[in-house]
Amino acid sequence: MEKQILALQIAHILGEDYQRDWVQQQIETPKQPNHGDLAFPCFPLAKTLKKSPHLIAEEISSHLKHPIFKEVQTVGGYINIFLDQKFVAEHTLKQFYQDPEAYGAHEFGKGKTVVLDMSAPNIAKPFSMGHLRSTVIGNALANLAQKCGYETVKINYIGDYGTQFGKLLAAYLKWGEEESLKQKPIKELTRVYVKFHHASKEDPSLIEEGREWFKKLENNDEEAVTLWKWFKAVSLEEFEKIYKLLGITFDLVRGEAYYNDKMDGTIDMLREKGLLEKSDGAQVVRLDEEALPPCLIRKSNGTTIYATRDLTAALDRKQTYDFDEALYVVGHEQTLHFQQIKHVLKKAEFSWADQLKHISFGMMLQDGKKMSTRQGKTVLLEQALQEAISQAAKNIKEKNPDLKNAQKVAEQVGVGAVIFHDLKHDRRNDVEFSLEDMLTFEGHTAPYIQYTYARTVSLLEKGNFDHKHPVTDVQAEAAWPLIKTIRLFPEVIEKAYQEYDPSKLARHLLDVARHFNKFYAHTKVVGSEEEQALLSLIYAVNYQLKDGLSILGIQAPENM
RNA sequence: GUCCCAGUAGCUCAGCUGGAUAGAGCAACAGCCUUCUAAGCUGUGGGUCGGGAGUUCGAAUCUCUCCUGGGACGCCA
Numbered sequence: 139m140e141k142q143i144l145a146l147q148i149a150h151i152l153g154e155d156y157q158r159d160w161v162q163q164q165i166e167t168p169k170q171p172n173h174g175d176l177a178f179p180c181f182p183l184a185k186t187l188k189k190s191p192h193l194i195a196e197e198i199s200s201h202l203k204h205p206i207f208k209e210v211q212t213v214g215g216y217i218n219i220f221l222d223q224k225f226v227a228e229h230t231l232k233q234f235y236q237d238p239e240a241y242g243a244h245e246f247g248k249g250k251t252v253v254l255d256m257s258a259p260n261i262a263k264p265f266s267m268g269h270l271r272s273t274v275i276g277n278a279l280a281n282l283a284q285k286c287g288y289e290t291v292k293i294n295y296i297g298d299y300g301t302q303f304g305k306l307l308a309a310y311l312k313w314g315e316e317e318s319l320k321q322k323p324i325k326e327l328t329r330v331y332v333k334f335h336h337a338s339k340e341d342p343s344l345i346e347e348g349r350e351w352f353k354k355l356e357n358n359d360e361e362a363v364t365l366w367k368w369f370k371a372v373s374l375e376e377f378e379k380i381y382k383l384l385g386i387t388f389d390l391v392r393g394e395a396y397y398n399d400k401m402d403g404t405i406d407m408l409r410e411k412g413l414l415e416k417s418d419g420a421q422v423v424r425l426d427e428e429a430l431p432p433c434l435i436r437k438s439n440g441t442t443i444y445a446t447r448d449l450t451a452a453l454d455r456k457q458t459y460d461f462d463e464a465l466y467v468v469g470h471e472q473t474l475h476f477q478q479i480k481h482v483l484k485k486a487e488f489s490w491a492d493q494l495k496h497i498s499f500g501m502m503l504q505d506g507k508k509m510s511t512r513q514g515k516t517v518l519l520e521q522a523l524q525e526a527i528s529q530a531a532k533n534i535k536e537k538n539p540d541l542k543n544a545q546k547v548a549e550q551v552g553v554g555a556v557i558f559h560d561l562k563h564d565r566r567n568d569v570e571f572s573l574e575d576m577l578t579f580e581g582h583t584a585p586y587i588q589y590t591y592a593r594t595v596s597l598l599e600k601g602n603f604d605h606k607h608p609v610t611d612v613q614a615e616a617a618w619p620l621i622k623t624i625r626l627f628p629e630v631i632e633k634a635y636q637e638y639d640p641s642k643l644a645r646h647l648l649d650v651a652r653h654f655n656k657f658y659a660h661t662k663v664v665g666s667e668e669e670q671a672l673l674s675l676i677y678a679v680n681y682q683l684k685d686g687l688s689i690l691g692i693q694a695p696e697n698m
Numbered sequence: 699g700u701c702c703c704a705g706u707a708g709c710u711c712a713g714c715u716g717g718a719u720a721g722a723g724c725a726a727c728a729g730c731c732u733u734c735u736a737a738g739c740u741g742u743g744g745g746u747c748g749g750g751a752g753u754u755c756g757a758a759u760c761u762c763u764c765c766u767g768g769g770a771c772g773c774c775a
Contacts, residue, residue, distance in 0.1 A: 179717055434772040444775050579737050581723040589737045659739040
């Protein structure tokens with residue numbers, strides 16, 4: 139609001155040659171508190187106005203006048219604005235109390251649908267830290283989308299098909315032990331898969347054997363199908379445990395195999411449109427004009443490939459959900475693949491091809507290298523979660539031994555720490571896996587925010603605050619940085635969604651918590667003269683922390 | 699070899715549609731619990747923003763180039 143007012147006034151003073159949008163873009167928020175709350179640099183105007191920036195600043199500032207501007211200073215070529223804190227505080231709180239639930243919400247997504255492709259673990263493989271990224275980023279984006287008015291459809295597209303399962307079948311039949319599989323299914327399947335991978339280095343004929351088994355699977359060979367279904371069932375059971383712990387649900391769980399009998403239609407369609415070409419015995423769509431390598435549609439042995447499957451799935455989803463955006467939350471190593479998918483759809487003249495967006499993210503690295511199931515080098519998510527929970531339980535025992543529901547709180551804190559650890563980084567960056575960092579509960583962590591939340595709860599209780607009767611004129615100067623921070627929430631939500639970057643929200647919540655804790659350490663609330671006004675502000679903080687955490691998929695215990 | 703992404707404090711990262719003295723957190727050190735939850739707060743030290751050149755009144759931010767790391771480059775997903 140204050141930015142718009144300032145931009146409007148400056149644009150008016152400058153006259154027709156300067157657009158308000160341009161002026162507003164120039165306005166910045168100073169890093170130094172002694173430079174005020176808003177600043178306008180006059181340097182760009184110097185050339186055209188043929189005056190010194192300082193003189194321009196003087197001239198403009200003498201005309202600025204509004205109740206929200208408490209003081210206007212010129213320093214060098216800058217105009218520095220100090221806002222009327224009382225005015226802004228009251229405005230902020232009134233806006234919040236008008237409808238707390240709607241604070242930070244938007245309507246630009248109203249009537250639109252977003253489909254999210256997320257999580258997508260592979261059956262017979264452990265749920266790795268890598269899958270966690272797709273799962274929690276996708277979940278947070280879905281929540282952000284909802285906050286912006288969109289309908290969302292979360293799809294877990296289980297990796298249950300492909301040549302790798304041919305290899306797995308071959309491997310299991312060679313070395314598998316039924317008893318071990320019943321005891322610890324994923325462990326046993328991983329064991330034989332890893333063994334297969336190593337053995338195939340010595341004996342390349344195994345690769346061909348794997349391909350043959352995949353072909354049997356595609357041709358509905360009874361032995362292959364039975365085993366495959368079994369692998370799938372035991373894997374899904376294990377994944378379900380993790381999703382329950384993470385508190386994440388899906389609107390649709392579907393395996394890639396679902397599209398087996400629908401891919402011929404896709405291939406026919408591509409052929410009819412004259413896009414299919416033969417190349418080394420395989421069928422491809424050339425993308426030369428996009429400077430991309432050809433997209434492989436059918437392999438030389440006649441079997442299909444993931445591109446065919448993803449194309450078919452995209453067509454199916456468009457038909458089923460008529461989405462406005464389809465987000466694929468998938469690691470950035472698949473960038474080329476999604477470019478190819480999009481451009482094949484474009485060449486086939488589907489106007490909505492641009493609605494597909496690859497929300498890529500960096501890899502979870504170990505010693506600077508990609509983790510690989512085949513080499514048996516993967517950190518298991520379940521193990522990390524359990525360690526985080528027991529660490530949280532240990533902390534509770536030390537710091538708050540009388541806490542009720544200690545086990546439940548330990549779960550909320552431990553799981554929250556793991557989720558937040560992942561979401562706080564820009565999703566595009568690779569993350570070096572560190573259990574130690576994940577088990578740190580101080581500083582930039584979920585427990586820090588959760589702890590802050592618990593403090594607000596405690597204050598509100600002690601002060602008998604009633605959110606139906608807020609007092610919105612906050613005087614205390616110490617509250618100013620906090621007020622300025624919580625005001626950013628709507629902007630943060632919008633930006634976090636538009637850039638598909640939950641870390642923006644994660645960092646904002648850290649800011650809110652930090653400013654609250656500073657305030658808390660220096661200002662007495664309960665029993666003070668301003669008690670109810672301060673509590674009114676604290677309730678807004680309390681609400682925003684809980685709301686924000688919940689969007690990130692993290693719970694906020696009332697006590698910890 | 700070609701293309702893409704990254705390189706900011708000892709470590710993990712913000713800042714990147716150009717703006718004032720480059721910010722947090724961890725780790726280190728020094729303080730703060732007879733007062734609202736110390737998973738907190740306060741302070742100190744720590745930087746050629748990978749190197750170089752260019753554009754600009756102004757560059758961590760834009761351009762070029764080089765170095766380093768990672769990823770992708772049809773019959774895996």
